[in-house]
Structure formats: C-alpha cells, structure tokens
Amino acid sequence: MNPELVGRVFAPTSPYLVGREKVREFAASVFATSPLNTDVEAARAAGYADVVAPPTFAVVVQEHTLKQLLSEPDAGIDFSRVVHGDQRFTFSRPIVAGDELTATLSVASIKSLGGHSMVTAESTIVDVTGAHVVTATSTLVVRGDE
Amino acid sequence: MTAGITIAADELTAGDVVAGGHFALSRDSLVRYAGASGDFNAIHYRDDVAASVGLPGVLAHGMLTMGLAVQPVVDWIGDPGRVLDYQVRFTRPVLVDPVDGAELIVSAKVGKVDAEAGTARIDLTVTFNGDTVLGKAQAVVSLAPTASV
Numbered sequence: 524m525n526p527e528l529v530g531r532v533f534a535p536t537s538p539y540l541v542g543r544e545k546v547r548e549f550a551a552s553v554f555a556t557s558p559l560n561t562d563v564e565a566a567r568a569a570g571y572a573d574v575v576a577p578p579t580f581a582v583v584v585q586e587h588t589l590k591q592l593l594s595e596p597d598a599g600i601d602f603s604r605v606v607h608g609d610q611r612f613t614f615s616r617p618i619v620a621g622d623e624l625t626a627t628l629s630v631a632s633i634k635s636l637g638g639h640s641m642v643t644a645e646s647t648i649v650d651v652t653g654a655h656v657v658t659a660t661s662t663l664v665v666r667g668d669e
Numbered sequence: 670m671t672a673g674i675t676i677a678a679d680e681l682t683a684g685d686v687v688a689g690g691h692f693a694l695s696r697d698s699l700v701r702y703a704g705a706s707g708d709f710n711a712i713h714y715r716d717d718v719a720a721s722v723g724l725p726g727v728l729a730h731g732m733l734t735m736g737l738a739v740q741p742v743v744d745w746i747g748d749p750g751r752v753l754d755y756q757v758r759f760t761r762p763v764l765v766d767p768v769d770g771a772e773l774i775v776s777a778k779v780g781k782v783d784a785e786a787g788t789a790r791i792d793l794t795v796t797f798n799g800d801t802v803l804g805k806a807q808a809v810v811s812l813a814p815t816a817s818v
Contacts, residue, residue: 545705548704548705549705549706551701551705552698552701552702552704552705552706552733552736553702553705553733553736553737553740554692554736554737554740555736555740555743555749556740556744557740557743557744557747557748557749559748559749559750560749569673569748569750569814570814571750575748575749575750576749577736577739577740577743577749578736578739578743578749578752578755578808579732579735579736579739579755582706582732583706583707586706586707586708603722606759607731607732607759608758608759609756609757609758609759609805610731610732610735610756610757610759611754611755611756611757612754612755612756613753613754614752614753614754616750617749617750617752
C-alpha cells in the first residue's frame, strides 16, 4: 500500500438523501425493534423530525467514501485482500429521514504489521447546513502475500 | 415528549448486565442486509465464491453483527438516537450454515458511568458457537433523553 496516502483528503461525495423507507428497510435488516426507527408519529413525539436511523446506518453513506479509497489509482489496495478490522461511529446527532448527507474521507494512518497493512480511514458526514452529524472510522486490513 | 427512559447514574454499577438478546441469522438475513446496506460482496451469499477465497463458508457481514449487537441496548434506553458513540473490532467470522443458520448471543453490561456527562459506556459481548466474535465492542449512551433533531 502506498504510504503517501496518509493525510490525503478525498472530494466530498454527492449528497445522499436519507429516505424514510430506506431507514425502515435498514432497521428491519439489523433486527431493530424500536418504534422510533419506523413510526413517524413515535419519532416526532420523541422530538425528532422523522424516523431515526439505527446507529450503524451511517455505513451506507460511508460506503461511498470507501469506494473512492479502494479505487484510488495510486493507493495500491487489492480489494480481494481487504478485511474489515474495526469500525467506529461518533455522533453529534442521529441520522433521521430527510437528511441530506455528504461524506468526506481522509486517510488517518497506515501501519504495517507482520506483512499486512492497516489503513484507517475517517469519513466525516455532515448535513445540508454543513453541521457535523457523524464521523465513521474504519480500519481495513490488507493481507500481504502468504 | 419522551424518548426512552431516564436512568440515574447512581443506579448503574460497572459489571451490571442491562440488556441482552438472541439473534437467529439465516442466509435470508444476509441477503436482506446486503440489499438494505448495499454491501453485495458475494462471500456473504455464495458458497462457491467464499470457498474460492479460502473461507470455510458463507460469512455474515461484520456490519450486520455490529448493527444487531447494539439493538438490545437501544431497546433498553428506548431511543436509537441516544447512542453517542459505537465501536467494535471484528475478531472472528460468523459462518452462516445454509440450513441451520447461525445464532448470535448478545450480552450488554455497564463498562463505565460518567455521571457528570450523563453517559454510560456499555460493553457488549457477542458470541457464536461459544466464541466471542467482536472485540472492544463499546457503545456510549446518553442516560437521559436528548432529542433535538
């Protein structure tokens, strides 16, 4: 992997509009049972503008930035050797239906360990006003030749 | 105007089990998650592709395991918006048998309480066939309703 990637900041992704049905679909897929994920009235009664996405929904938006990283011509990342090492979401506020979100990826670090490379990528997700919503951080392990 | 329960910081002690659950994954669950998340990596639904990259079988998406593991905590506090920070390390694969599926068992206990911030760190243990599949699985939650979106 190209060590010069550290510190590189990618172009912001095109805006992702969070759909109510997409939130419901995602909630069902992660076995979520909170009515705030699916019931607009319950979400509004709790003070939200619309249904609330499960915490890990942010990965749907983050995914677009990871595609940018993996397809960066000089990155030298072989996708077939990539394993997801760890994942973190740090919220300023939850994602709700109706949000229009943009993500910007930066490469925080690259480490080598026993023939493997580990890249930590931080995707900062903001809303249409530019306010921070959530930062999604992934460490991808790229397995070396065995 | 309620968004889940208010929990007094002094009601919680590190080590207390606050939530848990059993999740039965099938191949159908993996297909459903692939569609919902957009992660169509074929190792999550095709045995031949999994075998061709040296895997013992079709695996659950790590992000599916992460996504379901926090749900007992969400149900305990009563609001998905009160999860302020959530992290996991993927340490072992979850093999999903085409017939028998896979059962994940989640246990959530109090890691640390920050009374001043009004938050608690909840530590998750997720096991499959008796082995833990996530490391350092921690969710920081707000102890009182915070909705403002």
